[in-house]
Amino acid sequence: MTSSRKTLLWLQAGSCGGCTMAALEQGGAGLFAELRGLGLDLLWHPSLSEATGDEVLSLFARIETGAQKLDIFCVEGALLRGPNGTGRFNRLSGTQRTLLDLSRSMASHAEMTVAVGSCAAFGGVPAGDPDPTDACGLQYDGAEAGGVLGAGWRSRTGLPVVNVAGCAPHPGWIVETLGALAAGDLGPDDLDALGRPLFFAGHLAHHGCSRNEFYEFKASARTLSERGCLMEHLGCKATQAIGDCNQRAWNGGGTCTHAGFACISCTSPGFEAARNTHVTPKIGGIPVGLPLDMPKAWFMTLAALSKSATPARVRENAEADRLVVTPKRAK
């Protein structure tokens, strides 16, 4: 009988290490126990494994000759193609090999390939203007399909690169994706148009926001640390960004908007290009970025109507840093 357990190799390319830090938060008995429980055997991770130097190079060689089966290959960090297409801004230390070359090779030998984080998926912050290192994702260069592997690339199991977007992603997005792949439960239909698993990418970050009542009544915060909706003035993109962010607990119960700062749409390609993160761009006083699938005229009409119906409690609390008016029955 062949083992149903799956092997996992994790490499870091042009990364900040933050996706690994996020993953380490997962699991009631820690990440290692969680991965084991989900049927995953860690072949090597640069921050977490014992093997070093030649031991690691020989592992890569065994994967490339087929002696070691590789089921799931994860890349964390952008792929750096510079300078001049050589990839030398990111060399595997101790060797003359680039991460660009190594990642391409590992992806071709793996049954499935996962981009962990928006850098490995799309390029992320390293691809920010002026893009000093010619950074891109495994299968996307920003929002454009292509990247290192090419738009048409499919893994041995027929999947495109699975993009666990986010900067950093929720620990659950990472580990649940790996678990679903190990179980054979994640197919091409479970991904959105940018390769992001729908179990988190099918939602907007706005869904479940604790500031929702302020949003409904367009009762907006004007300066940081106020309780109101962050969309009108403070740059929040949660109505346009994918992610079940506000339906999950981040670090025990937080989220970006809950903590009082704007969603910067870190699950989207190109999020790093935005300027003035804390300011909502407007034309004629109207925010440029309106909710993703809402006709502008309807949004304007409803906003005007709800503003006229805003309870005093909501209006006053919106511009305070704490509850100043508590709920009472209207007279």
Place this chain on the structure above:
Amino acid sequence: MSRLTVGPFNRVEGDLELTLEIEDGRVAEARVGSTLYRGFEQILVGRPANDALTIAPRICGICSVSQSLAAAAALREISGVRPPPNGALAANLVHAAENIADHLSHFYLFFMPDFARESYAQRPWHGEIVRRFKAAEGGAPRDMLPARARLLHMMGLIAGKWPHSLALQPGGVTRALDLGGKMRLLAILSDFRAFAETHLFGAALEQMAALETPAQLWAHAEGPGDFAAFLRVARDLRLDELGRCALPLMSFGAYHAEEGPLFRAGVVDPTGAAAPFGAIAEQVATSFFADSTEDPAQAVTLPDMERAGAYSFAKAPRLGGRPAETGAVARQAVAGQKLIRALLAQAGASHVLVRVVARVLEIARVTLAAEAWARALNLRESFCEPAREPAAGAGVGRVEAARGALGHWLRVERGVIAGYQIIAPTTWNFSPRDANGVPGPLEQALVGVETGAQGAKAVAIQHVVRSFDPCMVCTAH
């Protein structure tokens, strides 16, 4: 003499390459290289000043809060805004959570697993260490990782998430905690204390924070807990003789409050003598960068892959013209912690043992301080003072990350960033040679390390490198 290149070097947070000259079974010369460059200092230029708060933390997912705080401090120097006391306390709390989490990761996941290697199979402590610390398999992470995740619930409460939050602003933090939040902070710290006292120390935090003499430290080695297990290994392997470095120890001062920092800023020699805080300069003589001014307030970063003699994407920072060591050992030495001062004075140098002891002791000292900060939050007061976005000016943000002194040098012109230079802790510790050929701290600490017949595979080299708790992603950014 034989030359060896060591890599891929794992459990160091990023990309590290060593080139060693070995002579008669000892390291005669070491060169430390960083093999990844992402270009953050180029990416920050031209953006609105406040966007530094979005981009700069993403240099490093391990010390993201430290990077946020450095960026906020640089902006604060220009705008002149003063965070209210609650803002400073809340920032200290998330900073403490990150730094303690880093110290835990280092001890349990990066440093200790090397003693579980087969090469130590004959040592009396090997079985115990394998059961507890073997990478990805030992029992300790099953205790530590959930405790670490629980500690990081402080991030959820104050910063929304970790890593990479926008909660830390020049004027304070973006969320005013309510009474429930304050109680949750205290409950998290209480849970963490229980983990630390049960598993790490086998003793009360107060007892650990009160350690003053090497004799008291070695007496602790006989007790329960993971720190005692480390001390038994350290005594057997003489880790106080390994990886010695006799450079100035520098701290930017950590955990700022109304009454001043918890750990003060300064420079001391390993003997304990105070040294001047000289000018900070960054050289590129052996780095893959084009020449620029050495003053980080004015310097420009531009890669030059063809530079003759270059072997690292890290620059070479110098304090008054000399390399300097930074990190928990420097922070505690400058702060006057007696045990750390005594261990340094005994050797006349820093070494593997004192670097690890300083870090672990700091877990106790900082947890105690965090309990006091949480209690001190005054929920009737504000947590954030609005700050205007600076149109022009220059500021420096100096903080202590877990791994040591972190500085952001910011220049703003017409509302946008005209210059941004970052010197991270590991840039100091893993500096390449400077224009005079003077090696950096790790390059000095590796000289003389016995490799025997093992060459670069000698596990002693791994101990020395990891004793600095390197973070290579910060180093070259």
